[in-house]
Amino acid sequence: MRKLTKSGKYKTHVVKGDMGVMLGPGFPIFNTFGYPGTFHDAKMWMGNTLRRSLIKKWEYGLGDKAYIGCPEILTEWKRPPTAKGMPKASVSSEHKEWNLLLQFYRARNEHLISELKQSRAAINQKWRGSFALLRAVVDLSVQLEALQERMRGPRYNVLGPWPVCPSDIAEVYHNTY
Numbered sequence: 001m002r003k004l005t006k007s008g009k010y011k012t013h014v015v016k017g018d019m020g021v022m023l024g025p026g027f028p029i030f031n032t033f034g035y036p037g038t039f040h041d042a043k044m045w046m047g048n049t050l051r052r053s054l055i056k057k058w059e060y061g062l063g064d065k066a067y068i069g070c071p072e073i074l075t076e077w078k079r080p081p082t083a084k085g086m087p088k089a090s091v092s093s094e095h096k097e098w099n100l101l102l103q104f105y106r107a108r109n110e111h112l113i114s115e116l117k118q119s120r121a122a123i124n125q126k127w128r129g130s131f132a133l134l135r136a137v138v139d140l141s142v143q144l145e146a147l148q149e150r151m152r153g154p155r156y157n158v159l160g161p162w163p164v165c166p167s168d169i170a171e172v173y174h175n176t177y
Contacts, residue, residue, distance in 0.1 A: 007037035015131075017138060018044060019113055020051075020061065025154030026108040028146040033138045034131075041066035045073065062106045076102055108156060116145045 007014040014037030020030040030051065035044050045052070045067060055061070055072050063073040077095035082088055091099070117124050122137045149155070 001036075004036035004038055010037070013037060015134065016041075016044065019109065019116070019142065021109040021112055023062070023105060023108065024156070025149075026112060026156050027149050027154075028112060028142060031139070031142045033135055042068070042070050045070050062102060062109070064106065074102065111155075112145065112149070116141060 002013060005013040005015060015033070016035040016037055016039055017031055017033030018041070019028055021027065022029050032044065032048060032051065041063070045063075052072060059072070061067075061073045063070065063075050065076055065078060067073040068075045068078070076099040077091045079091055080089045120137075120141050122134075123141060127134050
C-alpha cells in the first residue's frame with residue numbers, strides 16, 4: 001500500500017480524489033476519493049463508469065492536461081512533440097486563446113479545491129487514522145463545502161435559465177457594473 005500511495009509529484013504518500021464543479025456558479029456537484037497517489041487522473045476518470053454515464057452526450061467537463069484522451073473532457077492544447085535537436089514547436093495563437101479561456105473557467109474548480117484543502121487540517125496534513133475514517137472525513141468535508149457555497153450563493157456571475165441565476169437581468173447588470 002505504501003508503494004501505491006507514494007506520489008512522485010508531492011514527494012509523500014497521497015490518496016487522490018477529484019471533484020466536479022458546476023461551471024456557472026462554482027458549486028461542487030460530485031466527488032470521488034480513494035485512489036492511490038500513483039493513479040493517473042485520466043485513469044480515474046475513465047474507470048468511473050457510473051460518473052461517466054451521468055454525463056449527457058452534449059455535456060463536457062473541463063480538465064487539465066492530465067485528462068487528454070478522455071472523450072468527455074475538454075483540455076488545453078499541448079505543444080506538438082519535436083524531433084531531437086530541433087527547436088521546440090509552439091501552439092498556434094488560436095490554441096493559446098483556447099488555453100487561456102479554459103484556464104479561466106477551470107480556475108473555478110481549482111479555487112474550490114484549494115479552499116477545501118487549506119481550510120481543513122484533516123485533509124491538509126499527515127493522516128494517522130484508518131482509511132475508512134479518512135474517506136468519511138473527506139466526504140463530509142466536501143458536503144460541508146458544497147453547503148457553504150450554496151448558502152453563500154454563486155461566487156461568479158451566472159446568466160441563464162438555471163435556479164442559481166437571478167431572474168432579473170437588470171439585477172445582474174446593476175451588481176456587475
